[in-house]
Amino acid sequence: MKKFNPEKFVDEKIREIREKIGGERALVAVSGGVDSTTCAILTRMAIDENLICVILDDAFMREDEPERVAEILSKEPFNVPVKIIDVRERFLSAMKGLRDAEEKRKKFRETFYSVLGETAKKEGCRVLVQGTIKADIVETVGGVKTQHNVLEQMGINPMEKFGFKVVEPLINLYKWQVRIVARHLGLPAEISERQPFPGPGLSVRVVGEINPDKLDTLRKATVIVEEELARHKPSQYFAAIIDNEQFPEPSAAHVRETAARFLNIPSRSIQVGFFKDRATGIRCGKRHYGKIVGIKAQTAGGEVYKVAVQRLVSLQSIITNENPEITRVLYAVKGLQQNNPYVIAVRAVQTEDFLTAQVSEIPWETLERVAAGIIEKCPSVSTVFYDVTPKPPATIEME
Numbered sequence: 001m002k003k004f005n006p007e008k009f010v011d012e013k014i015r016e017i018r019e020k021i022g023g024e025r026a027l028v029a030v031s032g033g034v035d036s037t038t039c040a041i042l043t044r045m046a047i048d049e050n051l052i053c054v055i056l057d058d059a060f061m062r063e064d065e066p067e068r069v070a071e072i073l074s075k076e077p078f079n080v081p082v083k084i085i086d087v088r089e090r091f092l093s094a095m096k097g098l099r100d101a102e103e104k105r106k107k108f109r110e111t112f113y114s115v116l117g118e119t120a121k122k123e124g125c126r127v128l129v130q131g132t133i134k135a136d137i138v139e140t141v142g143g144v145k146t147q148h149n150v151l152e153q154m155g156i157n158p159m160e161k162f163g164f165k166v167v168e169p170l171i172n173l174y175k176w177q178v179r180i181v182a183r184h185l186g187l188p189a190e191i192s193e194r195q196p197f198p199g200p201g202l203s204v205r206v207v208g209e210i211n212p213d214k215l216d217t218l219r220k221a222t223v224i225v226e227e228e229l230a231r232h233k234p235s236q237y238f239a240a241i242i243d244n245e246q247f248p249e250p251s252a253a254h255v256r257e258t259a260a261r262f263l264n265i266p267s268r269s270i271q272v273g274f275f276k277d278r279a280t281g282i283r284c285g286k287r288h289y290g291k292i293v294g295i296k297a298q299t300a301g302g303e304v305y306k307v308a309v310q311r312l313v314s315l316q317s318i319i320t321n322e323n324p325e326i327t328r329v330l331y332a333v334k335g336l337q338q339n340n341p342y343v344i345a346v347r348a349v350q351t352e353d354f355l356t357a358q359v360s361e362i363p364w365e366t367l368e369r370v371a372a373g374i375i376e377k378c379p380s381v382s383t384v385f386y387d388v389t390p391k392p393p394a395t396i397e398m399e
Helices: 006-021 034-050 065-074 088-095 101-123 134-141 158-162 175-184 201-205 212-232 252-263 309-322 364-377
Strands: 026-029 051-057 082-086 127-129 165-167 236-243 270-275 279-283 286-297 326-335 342-350 381-387
Touching: 006 034, 006 127, 006 165, 006 175, 026 034, 026 101, 034 051, 034 065, 034 127, 034 175, 051 065, 051 101, 065 082, 088 101, 101 158, 101 201, 101 279, 101 286, 158 165, 201 212, 201 236, 212 236, 212 342, 212 364, 252 270, 252 286, 252 309, 279 326, 286 381, 309 326, 326 342, 326 364, 342 364, 364 381
Parallel strands: 026 051, 026 127, 051 082, 127 165, 286 326, 342 381
Antiparallel strands: 236 342, 270 286, 279 286, 326 381
16 A cells, blocks of 8 residues: 655645636635645645635534634634634524434535635635545445535536535545644644544534534533543544434334343343434445434443443444344433433544444443533433444444
């Protein structure tokens, strides 16, 4: 395998960006993730003040994220002026009432590019530079899920529809290569080592319908998960929120018996629930919108039955093989007796290319600390689960 050379890549891309953009002004939207930020720095190096950098505050970013990202980019050595555009109400209105993951992704994309088209026109830009990477294209074209930043590869003409042409300097790189470029450019570790954050932000970590209360609860849970899991260095780790609405499922009894046999505990000590909303998964290389099952196992003393993460992954494998309509298997870490509106799923995975991923072996001590913190800070949460599903059959993100 040929070694990746970031210096050569940067030199070639700066020349390429200059050739493609020429003397025109270009717009770049930065989320704070390594892809879009690296893209912005490369383009700034290529066309200097002809780059207009914006952050769309779309209601789906983490706590204080727009201001923090703008501060990093505007300081030495990058000196990239950033405009924060408040479009929170517009995005929330556009997504209102939608439950299906693909519908939400498509509505986000439509709103995102409509806003950028208006911004580009206002700023006198006919070029949009964005940090699309190889995995985005592979997943979208392959039918796994629609990445919001894939246009031309899906037959969408951005000039015709939104009024700009698209330049994508990172389109042949995987995430690990983008990180190498970011380090070479001198981006702080806060950016270069930052775990991936999806373009649609927290909207794809809200399973089912989005509302302000779910978003606020998810932001609080996200802070706790990111602070506690960072030391274990998963490739990606986050919280997702699910409405605590379950429905009678004929296969629940079979899943409970399967779990009881595997864990060697009485079936009466296990609760199995199927959630009303579904999550995106993969079956035979294609998107599969499947069921989410939550498993709660208790000891004779009423405590959570602690099982090694890899054993839980093996249990998940048996369950999903026997019940292919199931996309996600969640295992309860801590719960309350009362039936609060939401549950939180904690996700942590190890991966290199983000096309496949394994569940991270997070110690139970950490999982319990995360769960206790979430239940303390988020009074509308009933239970905190750990997602023990690799990719496939699940995707990394919930939606």
